[in-house]
Amino acid sequence: EGQRGTISELLAQNQIPNTVAEQLDALSTQFGTEEDPEGLLALGTAKTDNMYNAGWAWAGDSPFRYTKLIASHFGGTRNPMVISWPAGITPDSTPRSQFHHVNDIAPTIYEILGITPPEEVYGFPQDPIDGTSMVYTFDDANAPGQKKIQYFDNNGSRGIYFDGWYACTFGPLTPWTTGSAEDLENWDSSQDVWELYDLTTDFTQSNDLAAQEPEVLEMMKQLFLEEAEDNLVFPIGGGIWLRIHPEDRLKTPYTSWTFDETTTRMPEFTAPGLGRESSLVTIDVHLDDDNTSGVLYALGGSSGGLSLFIDNGKLKYEYNMMLLKRYQTLPVPIAAGDHIIEVKTLFTSTETFGPADVVISVDGTEVASTTVERTVPAAFTASETFDVGVDLGAAVSLDYADRGPFEFEGTINKVDVTLMVPNSSESSEDMSHEEFWDRIIQEVIRR
Incomplete structure (x- = not known):
């Protein structure tokens, strides 16, 4: 990928500017150990999505010219x-x-x-x-x-x-x-x-x-x-x-959804545009005890994505910005019982890579927040998905990567997702299953 390689494949497809120094720093900061301070042993594992540089691809294509993506x-x-x-x-x-x-x-x-x-x-x-x-x-x-x-x-x-x-x-x-x-x-x-x-x-x-x-x-x-x-x-x-225009990516025509624990492996292009659009996620959840753990919902994977999870009774949100930066809220204790958890994401700029404010509320009270200074405009990954109650595939967060898929131990009654789309011309509630897939197919054909 590129002339320098990459630790996260879709950095290039999202046109996200970065340097080798940034990538090396991310490896060292996130994966460095006493035996491997540079974090290089993480390369080639499920915790990264690294690609070798184009020089190796070109060498492997010998005696032919050029590499993949070149049809000529x-x-x-x-x-x-x-x-x-x-x-x-x-x-x-x-x-x-x-x-x-x-x-x-x-x-x-x-x-x-x-x-x-x-x-x-x-x-x-x-x-x-x-x-x-x-x-x-x-x-x-x-x-x-x-x-x-x-x-x-x-x-x-x-x-x-x-x-x-x-x-x-x-x-x-x-x-x-x-x-x-x-x-x-x-x-x-x-x-x-x-x-x-x-x-x-x-x-x-x-x-x-x-x-x-x-x-x-x-x-x-x-x-x-x-x-x-x-x-x-x-x-x-x-x-x-x-x-040129990542805002025109193929995406679902829906603006609101209701999910439950049966929602897993929903492809990113049909899932809500969480992390890319202003949104409100409301989770109706029951915790069996004060030490409940597991993922409430996740989108993407180790190379980029977002996740809301509870770890030993503490609620936490993470936005994994293509491995270059992880934006997290401080862990908040959440007691056993029934709760309504809200995650409000508000983009404060229409610029590509523009920042977004994320606010977490529990039972109507704001408990945590963070600002994602640089967001992903097009897609987190090419193959990861949206999951409720679990994080299938490669884990979004290192906090539970070694415990994946980190299935939620309590009960998720439902997850409501609403995109804050101005002047939406058609509500998802008015669209049948057949109409939804017809819209997706027509979008594919049009592009």
């Missing part, structure tokens, strides 16, 4: 594949060099099993299968390739294969640098410079033939546009929008 060159897309089928393939040592893509795996399996792809599944019409079966290569290593065309696209980096030719353009995003939103916003895809390669003689894309074969290049560029339209690629580079 095979360093970002090409992978070896081995097929083992003792009952149907006679082994030999000759590699198959025919051009194929991941979308060819399903057609291969269908042909092997004699399956006709369904046109409809549970009432949903299926998209046509674009792939080409690879079965023809099983008995003939030198068979002419049957896959004629394949497009590639990732954040505006794009390419197209056609009958041995490959045309491509790098695009606006350089994955190993943070870059700037202004540079991305000023990008004009029509001004991108394209390259052309003859893969039959140059599989590593070393000899650009764009100047020698301008007519072939123009034909390939037109083919890309046709494939892009057929496969809903437009707008080109649409995924970059969130790097």
Whole structure:
């Protein structure tokens, strides 16, 4: 991730400025011990989400150029594949060099099993299968390739294969640098410079033939546009929008929810935008004794997120800002019995990374507060979730990381969440389950 690596993967995706010194300080402060004062032993464990730097990725992609997120060159897309089928393939040592893509795996399996792809599944019409079966290569290593065309696209980096030719353009995003939103916003895809390669003689894309074969290049560029339209690629580079406007991230259309202890593993993009939007969380809870412990609710994971929990009878809130900083309230004793706990989060600025005030109340009395000086604009993690009564996955807080999933020992009757959204045009109470998922699907398609 980047030219320096990272201790928290989504630092880059959130465009959060940081330095190596900040990351090293976070490791030392949070994970340092007498035997390991720098905290380096935390790397590679569930307590961090570290990624090595792009130099290692580039070395691993040799002899191809570039890395993942670059669709224009095979360093970002090409992978070896081995097929083992003792009952149907006679082994030999000759590699198959025919051009194929991941979308060819399903057609291969269908042909092997004699399956006709369904046109409809549970009432949903299926998209046509674009792939080409690879079965023809099983008995003939030198068979002419049957896959004629394949497009590639990732954040505006794009390419197209056609009958041995490959045309491509790098695009606006350089994955190993943070870059700037202004540079991305000023990008004009029509001004991108394209390259052309003859893969039959140059599989590593070393000899650009764009100047020698301008007519072939123009034909390939037109083919890309046709494939892009057929496969809903437009707008080109649409995924970059969130790097410029994180406030437009895909999110639930709901503004209020009621949860209970059965709520676990709710994906972040469908969960309430806690920690990113002003909100009020109200928990109706019963504590069996004065030493109750466990998570009331958590969103995210060890690399970034937030959690409200009780540890040995003391209530505490933590906002884990991508491991760089942990904002916490002071622990507050909470007695056995029934309680209404409120967590009010108020953003005091509309600026990206703007601060937020968090106030904790118990039974109508304010008991603790903290100011999150720098917030996460887009997403805490790529895979962690919202959980009630437990923190599944990698723990948000180090206070209970070694006791995960730190299931709550009392009873959570319900958790009400309300986002403080001005001029909300549609209340979640008026939206059916089907309407909710239709809205989510439409948002995915639109982006």
